Every structure is written in structure tokens, then in C-alpha cells.
Amino acid sequence: MLVLNRLWQLNLPRSKLMALGLSLGADVPFFIFGESAFVEGIGEIMTPVATPDTYFVILHPAVHVSTPQIFRDPSLTRNTPPITVPLLSSAVTQNDLEAVACKSHPKIAESITWLSQYANARMTGSGSCVFASFSSPNEANSVIYDLPKNMIGFVARSLSKHPLHEFAE
Numbered sequence: 065m066l067v068l069n070r071l072w073q074l075n076l077p078r079s080k081l082m083a084l085g086l087s088l089g090a091d092v093p094f095f096i097f098g099e100s101a102f103v104e105g106i107g108e109i110m111t112p113v114a115t116p117d118t119y120f121v122i123l124h125p126a127v128h129v130s131t132p133q134i135f136r137d138p139s140l141t142r143n144t145p146p147i148t149v150p151l152l153s154s155a156v157t158q159n160d161l162e163a164v165a166c167k168s169h170p171k172i173a174e175s176i177t178w179l180s181q182y183a184n185a186r187m188t189g190s191g192s193c194v195f196a197s198f199s200s201p202n203e204a205n206s207v208i209y210d211l212p213k214n215m216i217g218f219v220a221r222s223l224s225k226h227p228l229h230e231f232a233e
Contacts, residue, residue: 065081065084065085065092065096066096066226066228066231066232067228067231069231069232070228075233078096078233081096081232082096082097082108083108086106086107086108090107090108091107092107093107093108094107095226096232098228098229099225099229100112100114100115100222100224102149102152113149113152114224115222115224116199116222117221117222117224118198118221119197119200119201119204119220120195120196120197120221120222121179121182121183121196121204121207121208121217121219122188122194122195122217122218122219123175123178123179123194123195123216124192124193124217125169125171125172125192125215125216126171126192126216127171127191127192129165129168129169129172129191129192131189131190133168134164134191137164137168139163139164139167140160140164141160142160144158144160159186159189161187161189161190161191162186162187162191165187166187169191171192172187172191172192172194175194175215179194179195180196182196183197183198183207184196184197201219201221
């Protein structure tokens with residue numbers, strides 16, 4: 065959407081692109097927002113936050129997780145206290161969807177267990193990828209070097225701004 069906004073010279077403001085993007089999916093506005101953010105609502109309310117440079121080991125358990133199915137699961141807990149931006153740096157966070165996904169997809173649980181040897185491993189959103197953060201590329205690459213042959217993984221570096229951020233005002 066950012067590229068088309070530039071290519072077609074639409075000059076739509078970021079807020080308009082984000083509203084259009086929300087109709088495509090809850091994650092789309094975040095990528096149009098284009099910077100590190102605390103996200104609320106169904107993915108449409110963002111507050112910019114400063115984040116350190118981080119390297120992530122991401123494992124892909126090669127299973128498909130149905131988001132609607134996870135949200136319909138009767139074992140999904142919905143009692144986690146909300147976090148606010150001022151408390152973000154000191155808050156203990158969790159992914160309530162993780163336990164439900166792990167129960168349905170043992171490969172996710174296996175990935176979390178393996179990666180947890182090296183750092184606090186978590187599932188992304190409603191799944192299925194699993195990640196852990198590291199402060200240097202060497203740390204992250206050494207984990208990937210140890211990755212069992214039956215697992216798929218890679219290293220990704222965080223970005224404070226999307227490379228196409230300037231394609232919208």
C-alpha cells in the first residue's frame with residue numbers, strides 16, 4: 065500500500081492508508097504505521113515506542129494455526145490484566161493464545177521448549193512462529209547454528225522504522 069501510494073502519486077496520509085489496511089487484516093495498519101509501537105484495539109491504535117536494536121531467532125514449526133479457531137477455543141483465558149505504555153518496559157507479558165496453540169499443535173510447544181534453552185521463547189500472535197530476542201547477531205547466529213535438522217529457523221534484525229516509512233506522511 066505504501067509503494068502504491070508513492071507509485072500512483074495518491075499522497076494519501078498514513079492515517080487513511082492505515083484505515084484502508086485494517087479492512088485487509090488486523091496486522092496491516094502496524095506495517096503501514098512503520099515504526100516500533102505499542103498496539104491496542106484490534107491492531108489499529110498505535111503509540112510509538114523506542115526499542116533497542118535486537119536480533120531475533122525465529123523458528124517456523126511448519127504448522128498452520130487458525131486464528132478464529134484459537135479465539136473460539138473454550139480453554140482460552142481472557143483474564144490477563146491490560147498493560148499500559150508507561151508500564152511496558154517493566155511489565156511481565158504473556159501471549160494468552162500460546163497455550164491453546166501449543167495444545168493443538170505440539171510442534172509449536174516443541175519449538176518453544178528448544179528455543180527456551182537460549183532465551184525466553186514466545187509464540188508470535190496467534191502462531192505459529194516462535195521467537196526469542198538476543199542483543200547481538202553473534203548470539204542469534206550461534207543459536208541457529210545449533211538448530212536441529214528437523215527445525216526451520218532464521219535470524220532477523222529489528223528495525224526502528226520501516227524502510228518505506230517516508231512513502232506516506
